[in-house]
Amino acid sequence: MNGRALIEISTATEGLQLRNILRREGIWARMVRAPRGFSASGCTQAVEIPHGDTALAAEILAGQGYAQAKIKIT
Amino acid sequence: MIYLDCAATTFQKPPAVMEAIRRASEMCASPGRGGYGLSLAADELLFKTRGLAKEMFSLSDEKYCIFTKSATEALNIAIKGFTQPEDEVVISCLEHNAVVRPLASGGRRIKIANFPPECPEDAVIALERSITRRTRLCVCTAVSNVFGTMLPIREIGEICRRRGIPFVVDAAQAAGILELSVERIGADALCIPGHKGLYGPAGTGLLLLSGERIPRTLIEGGTGSHSASERQPQHLPDAFEAGTQNIWGIAGLCAGIEFVKSHPKGEILSAEQALCRRILDNLPAGYTAPGRGRDENQTGVLALLPVFAGCEEVAEFLSDAGICVRAGLCCAPLAHRAAHTFETGVLRISPGIFNTAADADALLRALSAARDALGG
Numbered sequence: 001m002n003g004r005a006l007i008e009i010s011t012a013t014e015g016l017q018l019r020n021i022l023r024r025e026g027i028w029a030r031m032v033r034a035p036r037g038f039s040a041s042g043c044t045q046a047v048e049i050p051h052g053d054t055a056l057a058a059e060i061l062a063g064q065g066y067a068q069a070k071i072k073i074t
Numbered sequence: 075m076i077y078l079d080c081a082a083t084t085f086q087k088p089p090a091v092m093e094a095i096r097r098a099s100e101m102c103a104s105p106g107r108g109g110y111g112l113s114l115a116a117d118e119l120l121f122k123t124r125g126l127a128k129e130m131f132s133l134s135d136e137k138y139c140i141f142t143k144s145a146t147e148a149l150n151i152a153i154k155g156f157t158q159p160e161d162e163v164v165i166s167c168l169e170h171n172a173v174v175r176p177l178a179s180g181g182r183r184i185k186i187a188n189f190p191p192e193c194p195e196d197a198v199i200a201l202e203r204s205i206t207r208r209t210r211l212c213v214c215t216a217v218s219n220v221f222g223t224m225l226p227i228r229e230i231g232e233i234c235r236r237r238g239i240p241f242v243v244d245a246a247q248a249a250g251i252l253e254l255s256v257e258r259i260g261a262d263a264l265c266i267p268g269h270k271g272l273y274g275p276a277g278t279g280l281l282l283l284s285g286e287r288i289p290r291t292l293i294e295g296g297t298g299s300h301s302a303s304e305r306q307p308q309h310l311p312d313a314f315e316a317g318t319q320n321i322w323g324i325a326g327l328c329a330g331i332e333f334v335k336s337h338p339k340g341e342i343l344s345a346e347q348a349l350c351r352r353i354l355d356n357l358p359a360g361y362t363a364p365g366r367g368r369d370e371n372q373t374g375v376l377a378l379l380p381v382f383a384g385c386e387e388v389a390e391f392l393s394d395a396g397i398c399v400r401a402g403l404c405c406a407p408l409a410h411r412a413a414h415t416f417e418t419g420v421l422r423i424s425p426g427i428f429n430t431a432a433d434a435d436a437l438l439r440a441l442s443a444a445r446d447a448l449g450g
Contacts, residue, residue, distance in 0.1 A: 010309040011299055012106045013137050016121040031117065033109020041309070042300035045109060045117075 003051040008070045010041045080426035088333040091326045098325030106298030123328040132255035137310040140281040145246040146172040148265035148281035152242045155289025161210040167412040168218040171405045192367035216248035220409045221365035222375030231260030250334045274327030346374020349425040360445040365413035377420040382449035385421040391444040
């Protein structure tokens with residue numbers, strides 16, 4: 001499936017931590033500018049992952065204590 | 075020129091530090107402010123530096139590494155953020171004005187734990203005796219900036235933990251020199267300059283938090299996050315990093331930390347201690363070394379007291395001879411009272427990793443010449 005999913009973050013530091021966790025698991029994650037209104041926390045950035053990796057990313061993040069709701073399909 | 079004032083700042087920087095600053099000036103814009111390459115590159119640089127600090131000082135998370143412009147700013151955040159005006163705060167008798175003045179300006183009640191600088195092991199009992207039920211914070215330097223005395227901060231941290239008191243460590247003279255672990259020290263905050271033992275540029279510093287206690291913020295403003303809110307975000311590290319970070323300086327700090335890490339553990343300390351020992355072993359007549367204890371308790375900072383002239387006169391003589399040292403109270407009047415050198419000050423010699431035995435020998439010759447010229 002084409003397209004992308006975005007992961008909501010609170011700070012750039014958290015985003016880079018998540019990006020590195022996902023990359024270690026083989027998911028091509030990268031930091032991007034978040035669309036306006038995307039982030040409930042108000043962070044201007046987000047972590048982008050391929051749409052097809054959404055389920056795997058959710059599983060990995062859950063293992064790190066992050067809520068699945070952080071991942072939004074755009 | 076022979077530079078021997080590394081306790082003030084390590085003037086000579088590794089070439090990689092200057093190169094990192096130049097590269098950042100071409101590749102990094104404001105961090106946390108955009109999704110474009112220049113901004114993201116700045117975020118990457120900050121994150122990398124936080125990671126290096128996390129590893130070097132055993133932090134539990136990168137978010138507990140807060141960038142400041144100096145150790146002084148970090149100390150102000152920790153001191154004012156952990157206490158209220160009129161609170162009682164216990165400090166050691168070797169503290170710098172970076173600790174004393176923020177406490178005094180806020181009207182906090184300062185209790186000084188006194189001990190002879192040459193007997194740092196006495197600091198533990200002195201601090202423990204000074205703590206009361208009203209004590210809200212303990213602040214202690216890891217190393218005296220005047221005498222190079224290493225304090226037993228792990229033992230002091232243990233006392234603070236037992237008494238439930240936040241513990242702030244001024245690591246201005248220790249970071250990059252001694253092995254420091256926030257976790258093992260039991261410190262709530264470790265305050266560090268970037269431009270001394272970490273060999274970064276001036277205008278950089280670190281406030282490292284354990285995460286168990288979080289101080290209140292000292293300044294508020296734009297963070298690039300939570301922009302719709304009038305309130306300072308609570309997420310770390312953003313809560314403490316209002317305003318655009320000194321990204322060029324932090325690039326240099328990053329390279330400085332890598333430079334320090336490239337040396338085997340203890341090598342920088344040993345090299346500086348050896349130069350001080352060489353100076354002491356060959357010290358010409360007319361000089362004493364007040365406040366100096368056993369070698370194993372001393373870093374590479376050496377306080378000398380000329381008995382034939384004022385230390386400022388001798389420093390000026392040395393300056394004319396091309397040798398840079400510090401003279402006077404070194405911003406630490408409390409330490410001088412403890413060592414009975416408040417009226418005279420001292421001549422402070424503090425070599426760094428770029429100094430050699432030849433530099434020490436040149437200093438010794440100049441000290442002899444100063445005595446001959448000024449001794450009447």
